[in-house]
Amino acid sequence: MRFNQEHLFFESQGRQLFAALFLPDPEIPATEGFVICSPFAEEKKSSQRMLVDLGGTLAAGGIPILLFDYLACGDSEGELKEATLTTWIRNTRDAINLLKTRSTVEKVGLIGLRLGCYMALSALKECENSSTAVFIEPVLDPGIYFKHALRQKLMKELITDGKTSSRRDELINQLAASEFIDFDGYEISPLFYADLQRQEDLTSTLKDLGIRTLIIHVTPTGKPTRNFQKIMNEASSNEKLCLKQIRLDPFWDRIDNPVYRPVIDEIVGSGNRRQETGDRKIND
Amino acid sequence: MEDREIPVTFLNGKEKLFGILHHPLNTELNEIPMIIFLHGSAGYRIGPHQLFIKMARVLAQHGYACLRFDFRGKGYSEGARENTGYRSMLSDLDTVIQSVNSMYKPTHIILVGICSGARTALSYIKNGKQTVHSLIELSSPLLWQTNEVSTATSRTKGLITDYARKAMNPDNWKRLFAGEVNYEMIGRIVKNTLANHWFSIKNSVCVKKGEKLPGKAPDEKPFHNFKGEVLLIHGEKDPEAGTAMKQIKSLLQKYRIGYQDLTIKNANHSFYSLQWEKEIADTVYKWIMNRFSK
Numbered sequence: 001m002r003f004n005q006e007h008l009f010f011e012s013q014g015r016q017l018f019a020a021l022f023l024p025d026p027e028i029p030a031t032e033g034f035v036i037c038s039p040f041a042e043e044k045k046s047s048q049r050m051l052v053d054l055g056g057t058l059a060a061g062g063i064p065i066l067l068f069d070y071l072a073c074g075d076s077e078g079e080l081k082e083a084t085l086t087t088w089i090r091n092t093r094d095a096i097n098l099l100k101t102r103s104t105v106e107k108v109g110l111i112g113l114r115l116g117c118y119m120a121l122s123a124l125k126e127c128e129n130s131s132t133a134v135f136i137e138p139v140l141d142p143g144i145y146f147k148h149a150l151r152q153k154l155m156k157e158l159i160t161d162g163k164t165s166s167r168r169d170e171l172i173n174q175l176a177a178s179e180f181i182d183f184d185g186y187e188i189s190p191l192f193y194a195d196l197q198r199q200e201d202l203t204s205t206l207k208d209l210g211i212r213t214l215i216i217h218v219t220p221t222g223k224p225t226r227n228f229q230k231i232m233n234e235a236s237s238n239e240k241l242c243l244k245q246i247r248l249d250p251f252w253d254r255i256d257n258p259v260y261r262p263v264i265d266e267i268v269g270s271g272n273r274r275q276e277t278g279d280r281k282i283n284d
Numbered sequence: 285m286e287d288r289e290i291p292v293t294f295l296n297g298k299e300k301l302f303g304i305l306h307h308p309l310n311t312e313l314n315e316i317p318m319i320i321f322l323h324g325s326a327g328y329r330i331g332p333h334q335l336f337i338k339m340a341r342v343l344a345q346h347g348y349a350c351l352r353f354d355f356r357g358k359g360y361s362e363g364a365r366e367n368t369g370y371r372s373m374l375s376d377l378d379t380v381i382q383s384v385n386s387m388y389k390p391t392h393i394i395l396v397g398i399c400s401g402a403r404t405a406l407s408y409i410k411n412g413k414q415t416v417h418s419l420i421e422l423s424s425p426l427l428w429q430t431n432e433v434s435t436a437t438s439r440t441k442g443l444i445t446d447y448a449r450k451a452m453n454p455d456n457w458k459r460l461f462a463g464e465v466n467y468e469m470i471g472r473i474v475k476n477t478l479a480n481h482w483f484s485i486k487n488s489v490c491v492k493k494g495e496k497l498p499g500k501a502p503d504e505k506p507f508h509n510f511k512g513e514v515l516l517i518h519g520e521k522d523p524e525a526g527t528a529m530k531q532i533k534s535l536l537q538k539y540r541i542g543y544q545d546l547t548i549k550n551a552n553h554s555f556y557s558l559q560w561e562k563e564i565a566d567t568v569y570k571w572i573m574n575r576f577s578k
Contacts, residue, residue, distance in 0.1 A: 007360065046327075052359065074330055184556040185332065220475070250476065257365060
C-alpha cells in the first residue's frame with residue numbers, strides 16, 4: 001500500500017517540535033495508529049533509520065504513524081539544558097493528540113525504543129483509548145539507566161584512551177551540586193538530573209498493564225540480560241504481555257550499519273497475526 | 285525560533301532527499317551565502333551529538349542560510365541504507381547543490397562535512413560541476429590507500445588491542461564498579477566500542493590502492509569549480525587523523541589550493557565533548573564570517 005510521508009512542526013507545551021507523519025492511503029480509513037518514541041542522545045542518532053524504516057513499513061501496511069523529536073532533540077526547538085523527562089512525557093501526549101487530529105484513527109498505540117519506552121509507558125497511563133504498545137529493549141528505570149550510561153561513557157574512555165576523565169560519583173555529585181556535566185557532547189543539566197531522580201521505576205507496573213503489549217529483547221548472546229530478566233519477572237504473570245527475544249547486536253549502539261530488520265519483521269508479524277483474527281491491532 | 289526551519293526535499297532520479305533549511309528571519313536567500321552540512325555514513329542530518337543543528341542555528345542567527353540534508357538511505361531520505369556509498373553520496377551532493385542554486389540562488393556555497401561527508405565534499409570540490417566557495421572538513425577519513433595507510437591501519441589495530449588489554453586491567457574495573465563487577469556489561473561495551481572503532485577504520489579506506497578518485501571530468505582541471513580555501517579540522521586522538529591530514533594537504537598543495545588546519549587537542553573522531561564542540565564551532569564561525577560577510 002502506498003503511503004505519504006509528511007514533515008512538519010507542531011506545538012507542544014508552547015514550543016515547536018519536529019515530526020514525520022507516515023499516512024497510508026486515506027481511501028482506506030484506519031482505526032488505529034502508533035506514535036514512535038525515540039531513545040536518547042547518540043542512541044537516537046544510531047537508531048534513527050531503523051525507526052524511519054519501521055514507520056514506513058507499518059504505514060505501507062495501512063497503519064498511520066507519527067515519529068517525532070522531543071524538546072531539544074533532533075530537529076525540535078530548544079536546548080537540552082531546558083529539557084526534562086517530564087517535558088518529554090508531555091511531548092509524547094501532545095504527539096498522540098496530533099496523530100488523532102491528522103488521521104482517522106480513534107485509538108493510538110505507542111512504540112518505544114530504549115528510554116523512549118519510558119516516555120511511551122508514562123504517556124499511556126493518562127491516555128484514553130490506548131490500544132497497544134510495543135517496547136523494544138525497554139528502559140523503565142531512568143535513574144539506573146542514567147547511572148549505567150555514565151558508567152558506559154567512562155568505560156569507553158578507558159578502552160579508547162586508557163584512562164577516564166572523571167569518576168561516575170564525581171559526575172553525579174556535580175549534578176547534585178547544581179552544575180552541568182558534559183555527557184559526550186550533550187549538556188546534562190541539574191534540572192534534568194533532578195527530574196530524572198523523581199521518575200519512578202515503572203518495571204513493576206508491567207504486571208498490571210491493561211493493554212496488549214509486545215516487549216522485544218535484543219540480545220547478542222541469545223540469552224536475556226540481567227536487566228531484562230527483571231522485566232521478565234514482572235511481565236510473565238500478565239497475559240496481555242508478549243515477550244520476544246531476538247538475537248542481534250544492539251543496533252542503537254552501533255555505527256557499522258547494524259542489522260535491525262528482524263525487529264521490524266517481529267513487530268509487523270505480530271500485527272499480521274492479529275489481522276488474521278480480524279483485528280488490525282499489533283500484538284501477538 | 286531565531287530562524288525559520290523549513291522541511292525541504294530534492295529529487296535525485298526517482299528518490300527524494302530530505303533536508304531542513306534554516307532561513308534567517310527578514311532575509312532573502314539570494315542575498316546571503318548558503319552553508320550545506322554533510323553528515324557521515326554512521327549518522328544523519330543532525331550530526332554527531334547534534335553538532336550540525338547547533339552550528340546551523342547559530343549561523344542562521346548571524347544571517348547565514350544553512351541546509352542540513354540526509355544522504356540517500358539515511359534519515360528520512362529515500363533509498364536503501366545498504367546502497368549508500370561514496371558514489372551515491374557524491375551524486376546526492378551534486379543534486380543538492382544544483383537544486384539550491386536553482387531554487388534559492390545564494391551568493392556563495394560553503395560545504396561543512398564530517399567523516400565520509402567531508403571526504404565526499406573533498407571529492408566534489410576537486411571534480412564537481414557546481415561552484416563551491418569554501419570547504420570545512422571535519423575528520424575526513426583517508427582519501428586513498430597507500431603503504432603508509434596499511435601501516436597506519438595495522439598500527440591502529442595494534443592500538444585497539446593494546447587498549448583492550450589496558451581495559452582488562454582489573455584495577456581499572458574495580459575503580460569503575462567499586463564492588464560488584466558487571467562482566468556482562470563490560471563485555472557488551474568492549475565489543476561495541478571495538479566494533480565501532482573497526483568500522484571507522486574499514487570505512488576510512490573506500491578506494492583501492494592506487495585507484496584514482498572517480499568522477500574526474502576529462503576536459504576540466506581539478507578544482508576547476510572551487511573558488512576558495514579549505515579548513516581542515518581533526519581530532520588529535522583520531523587514529524587516522526595524521527595520515528588523512530597528510531593526504532589532504534598534499535592534494536591541496538599540488539593544486540595550490542589555500543588551506544588552514546587545526547588539530548583539536550585530545551579530541552576523538554566525532555569530537556564527543558562540549559569543549560571540543562565549542563572549539564570547532566568558534567573556529568568555523570570565524571572562518572565563515574571573515575570570508576563571507578553579508
